[in-house]
Amino acid sequence: MKVIPIFIEAGISGFESPAAEYKELGLSLDQLLISHPDATFIGEAKGQSMQGIGIFDGDILIVDRAKQASSGDVIVANFNGCFVCKILDKSKAKLLSASPVHSPVAITPEDEFQIEGVVTRSIRMHQPSNELMSCML
Amino acid sequence: MYALVDAVSYYASAEKVFDPSIRNKPVVVLTNNDGCICAVCPLAKKLGIPKFQPYFQVKSFLTKHKVIIRSSNYELYADLSEKMMNVIARFCDNQYVYSIDESFLYFKNYAYIKDWHQYGHEIRKAVWRETRLPVGVGFGTTSTLAKAANHAAKKLSGYNGVAVIDDDSSRKEILSRMSLTDVWGVGPRLSKRLSILGIKTAWQLANQSPKVMKDQFSVVVERTINELNGLPCLSWDDVRQDKKEIFSTRSFGQRVTDYNGLKAAITSHGCIVARKTRKQRSLIKRLLVFASSSPHDDNYYKKSIIYEFPVATDNTLKIAEGIADVFNSIYLSGVYFYRCGVGAIEIENQQYQQQDMFNANVNNPELMQCYDHINHRYGNSTVEVAAAGQIEKWQMRRDFLSPSYTSKWRDIPKIIC
Numbered sequence: 001m002k003v004i005p006i007f008i009e010a011g012i013s014g015f016e017s018p019a020a021e022y023k024e025l026g027l028s029l030d031q032l033l034i035s036h037p038d039a040t041f042i043g044e045a046k047g048q049s050m051q052g053i054g055i056f057d058g059d060i061l062i063v064d065r066a067k068q069a070s071s072g073d074v075i076v077a078n079f080n081g082c083f084v085c086k087i088l089d090k091s092k093a094k095l096l097s098a099s100p101v102h103s104p105v106a107i108t109p110e111d112e113f114q115i116e117g118v119v120t121r122s123i124r125m126h127q128p129s130n131e132l133m134s135c136m137l
Numbered sequence: 138m139y140a141l142v143d144a145v146s147y148y149a150s151a152e153k154v155f156d157p158s159i160r161n162k163p164v165v166v167l168t169n170n171d172g173c174i175c176a177v178c179p180l181a182k183k184l185g186i187p188k189f190q191p192y193f194q195v196k197s198f199l200t201k202h203k204v205i206i207r208s209s210n211y212e213l214y215a216d217l218s219e220k221m222m223n224v225i226a227r228f229c230d231n232q233y234v235y236s237i238d239e240s241f242l243y244f245k246n247y248a249y250i251k252d253w254h255q256y257g258h259e260i261r262k263a264v265w266r267e268t269r270l271p272v273g274v275g276f277g278t279t280s281t282l283a284k285a286a287n288h289a290a291k292k293l294s295g296y297n298g299v300a301v302i303d304d305d306s307s308r309k310e311i312l313s314r315m316s317l318t319d320v321w322g323v324g325p326r327l328s329k330r331l332s333i334l335g336i337k338t339a340w341q342l343a344n345q346s347p348k349v350m351k352d353q354f355s356v357v358v359e360r361t362i363n364e365l366n367g368l369p370c371l372s373w374d375d376v377r378q379d380k381k382e383i384f385s386t387r388s389f390g391q392r393v394t395d396y397n398g399l400k401a402a403i404t405s406h407g408c409i410v411a412r413k414t415r416k417q418r419s420l421i422k423r424l425l426v427f428a429s430s431s432p433h434d435d436n437y438y439k440k441s442i443i444y445e446f447p448v449a450t451d452n453t454l455k456i457a458e459g460i461a462d463v464f465n466s467i468y469l470s471g472v473y474f475y476r477c478g479v480g481a482i483e484i485e486n487q488q489y490q491q492q493d494m495f496n497a498n499v500n501n502p503e504l505m506q507c508y509d510h511i512n513h514r515y516g517n518s519t520v521e522v523a524a525a526g527q528i529e530k531w532q533m534r535r536d537f538l539s540p541s542y543t544s545k546w547r548d549i550p551k552i553i554c
Contacts, residue, residue, distance in 0.1 A: 036267070037220075037223075038219075038220040038223040038224050038267060038268070039220075039224070039266075039267035039268065041155070041542075041543065041550070042543075042549050043549055043550040043551065043552040044549050044550070044551050044552065045552055045554045046551045046552065046553055046554060047553050047554035048554065049554045050554040055554060057554070060549075061552055063552075065266060065267045065268070065269070066266070066267050076552055078157035078160065081157050081158035081159075081160070081161075082157060082158065082553055083157055083550055083551070083552045083553065084552065084553045084554070085552045085553065085554045086554075097554075112160075112161065114157075116157075116269075129546070131546040131547065132546050132547055133547065
């Protein structure tokens with residue numbers, strides 16, 4: 001026997017779904033992930049040196065510029081004209097990786113160095129995203 | 138107290154935000170179709186590159202000095218502007234965004250602020266920290282003086298991005314170092330006429346008799362003089378007045394000769410004008426539609442027609458209809474069209490619209506709201522009137538365009554791990 005499923009709601013005319021008025025209250029990822037919307041930017045991680053703390057190649061990084069960076073924070077910096085993601089070690093003036101094969105990098109006065117912001121969240125892309133793939137378009 | 142906060146070489150600075158490799162290099166930004174230089178960063182200024190110079194004339198000079206060239210990336214500038222304005226808004230409850238990179242602030246009940254210099258530096262620091270855009274801050278007891286102080290903050294030596302005009306000595310110091318054309322409301326023509334009378338600096342202008350100058354020139358000059366003397370003449374509502382004309386016009390990347398191509402281009406300019414009109418809650422009564430070949434052509438052709446709407450409207454569909462109505466009188470086959478555009482030259486306020494007994498109201502706010510929402514969410518021209526076409530031949534040339542770092546997922550900045 002073939003059954004055609006009909007939503008109960010569809011059979012009743014004249015009554016609106018009681019859930020309709022709550023429709024606007026969807027969860028927003030922005031609200032959860034971004035505390036300073038005007039001071040935040042989004043970037044894409046490239047490389048393997050931060051795998052030890054769970055940042056993999058192709059992951060999405062949420063970078064907050066309003067937050068003060070402290071030692072031990074995962075930060076994004078402008079290091080000699082490149083955006084890099086590392087762990088900040090203020091006392092030794094070093095950029096640490098989270099990988100046994102990448103040694104710490106010392107920041108010398110000759111280097112161009114600015115902290116761009118603190119990585120407050122990273123998003124693991126378990127499946128490829130069409131939006132992010134440039135070759136798709 | 139009034140303040141004017143604006144970005145230093147905004148377009149060029151915006152290009153540096155997401156491209157750290159050019160932060161310490163000279164950068165220039167080109168106008169539509171890569172025609173002229175429209176923004177020069179401070180490092181490029183030091184090389185002596187003037188603004189508004191045609192690109193082809195300075196091309197070899199730029200290559201020689203390894204100057205970074207960028208096409209105008211409006212998507213990026215608009216996004217960064219919004220963030221910058223939001224950060225500035227935190228410092229005053231009365232903000233008016235005057236242009237993409239300038240905003241006026243009006244401090245009414247801020248007696249607790251004792252040191253405006255320090256407050257200005259706090260604004261600068263916050264904007265730099267949170268958006269990586271450099272701004273200049275000028276405070277003044279009138280909006281014209283705030284504009285003058287802003288000029289001093291950015292252009293005069295001795296001011297580090299912040300200047301305050303709050304007494305006679307600071308006023309004299311800054312105004313006597315400013316030329317006339319740098320005064321808000323004084324254009325090049327007026328300044329020439331004033332210089333014949335021996336008035337060369339802003340300070341000299343400030344010391345003229347407002348009455349005499351009103352008789353000799355205009356009420357605008359009188360008002361400027363009063364404002365320069367610390368008498369507020371422009372009320373806050375004058376400063377933030379809606380635009381009285383809205384234009385969208387552009388020269389083509391490639392000449393257009395075919396009927397449909399030109400019609401599509403003009404119609405899409407009409408759509409842009411309609412959108413901007415809705416944004417400031419106005420209605421269009423009279424529309425100027427024009428197209429021309431290049432003035433350098435042998436047979437220069439130019440045609441412009443004014444279309445009057447029976448009832449003022451902000452409805453994109455009605456505006457497209459109006460354009461279609463007059464288009465046949467504008468198009469001429471055989472002409473290599475170089476430029477076209479649409480301008481709303483008579484605008485009414487939506488709030489005070491006169492209802493017409495004989496003509497039905499043609500506005501469709503629900504449809505337009507939906508249309509604006511879709512285009513805002515998914516990008517301009519996601520939905521468009523069919524007459525605007527999908528052919529992009531007449532679109533701008535932007536050979537040096539940077540990625541859309543903040544508006545396209547595939548363009549977000551790459552961060553090396």
